[in-house]
Amino acid sequence: MKVKHNTSLKSFNTFGIDVNARTFIKAASLKDLKDALKQNYSEDLFILGGGSNMLLTRDINATVLHIDIKGKEVLEVSEDHVLIRVNAGENWHDVVLWTLENNWGGFENLSLIPGNIGTTPIQNIGAYGVEIKDNLVSVKAIDIQTLEEVEFNNEDCEFGYRDSVFKNKYKGKYIITSVNFRLTTKNHKLSTNYGAIQEVFKQKGVSNPSVKDISNAVIEIRQQKLPDPKILGNSGSFFKNPVVSIEKLTELQRIHPEIPFYKISEKEVKIPAGWLIESVGLKGYREGDAGVHKNQALVLVNYGAATGHEILSLSKKVQKKILKHFQIELQPEVNIF
Numbered sequence: 001m002k003v004k005h006n007t008s009l010k011s012f013n014t015f016g017i018d019v020n021a022r023t024f025i026k027a028a029s030l031k032d033l034k035d036a037l038k039q040n041y042s043e044d045l046f047i048l049g050g051g052s053n054m055l056l057t058r059d060i061n062a063t064v065l066h067i068d069i070k071g072k073e074v075l076e077v078s079e080d081h082v083l084i085r086v087n088a089g090e091n092w093h094d095v096v097l098w099t100l101e102n103n104w105g106g107f108e109n110l111s112l113i114p115g116n117i118g119t120t121p122i123q124n125i126g127a128y129g130v131e132i133k134d135n136l137v138s139v140k141a142i143d144i145q146t147l148e149e150v151e152f153n154n155e156d157c158e159f160g161y162r163d164s165v166f167k168n169k170y171k172g173k174y175i176i177t178s179v180n181f182r183l184t185t186k187n188h189k190l191s192t193n194y195g196a197i198q199e200v201f202k203q204k205g206v207s208n209p210s211v212k213d214i215s216n217a218v219i220e221i222r223q224q225k226l227p228d229p230k231i232l233g234n235s236g237s238f239f240k241n242p243v244v245s246i247e248k249l250t251e252l253q254r255i256h257p258e259i260p261f262y263k264i265s266e267k268e269v270k271i272p273a274g275w276l277i278e279s280v281g282l283k284g285y286r287e288g289d290a291g292v293h294k295n296q297a298l299v300l301v302n303y304g305a306a307t308g309h310e311i312l313s314l315s316k317k318v319q320k321k322i323l324k325h326f327q328i329e330l331q332p333e334v335n336i337f
């Protein structure tokens, strides 16, 4: 277990925000994690995974516990499925690549999402018509207070759009240590309805796609639209796509007949926040080193030396403008500290 004091978190958050942690502990095993919890039980704890879905606006005056438990294994192979267990500190995309090497299906649409395994259920990460909940069997976690190891099945996690029980009633109560997934080994259930994926296949003449073809298409689309956090600091979508009533949509369509939307129930639709932000002229907008990405307006970026406060104040400006123009309240998707 490595312990450091007054150390920068710049390389531990994909926004690249330079704030300090009072104490920083890297837990590379379950034992490290339990030892750290035992020794710091009375301290304020700040749990850090891949740092890919957070905006840090201040020094963290607490013990930052970085979960770096590596390891993955096949637990069970059946007729057309495989059950795998992946530890929390594994990088999500590396795991996706491992499953694709084995020609297992289920993660292909979720290629290239930044972050670590342990945070994927918290956020119920999703892209191109698939969410992590679709292949998740169970989540193992440790109770921060009692150190008891617990297991939650898919239903217990109460997954929603970028949402789970770990963001709500269990917030701050557990640390996720590993996740079990069930993937297909044959008869893959492909999800290729998404327009951008269809376009890539059309261009490349792919008519009978494999899981690897889907992954390659998703990687191509993401690389075109989304900034690589290694080059330009960001946390993916900064806001959630707002859910509005059909009545509200009809009202918006009177002025903007071209507005894109996805139907989510008989009464509600989801509107792409990126479209709303672009419509008010903020795509590519920049204030110092804080900006709205030029290819995907839903993503806020750090051009180098932006502080968390500067990104936050830009996000508030975006929210204010959207509220004024559309009477829609955008909610942040990233966790703000």
Ligand code: EPU
Pocket: 126, 127, 128, 129, 225, 226, 235, 236, 237, 238, 239, 240, 241, 260, 272, 273, 274, 275, 276, 278, 283, 295, 296, 297, 298, 333
């Ligand atoms: N759009 C614009 N202008 C923009 C961005 C988007 O007009 O600047 C329009 C597009 O033309 C399209 C629609 O908005 O009609 C949807 O855009 P896109 O396909 O890029 O998806 P999104 O709704 O903006 C969501 C997720 C992404 C995920 C994509 C693909 C949320 C908050 N975001 O974005 O997730 O990759 O769908 O499934 O749900 C993330 O969570 O960090 C993330 C990147």
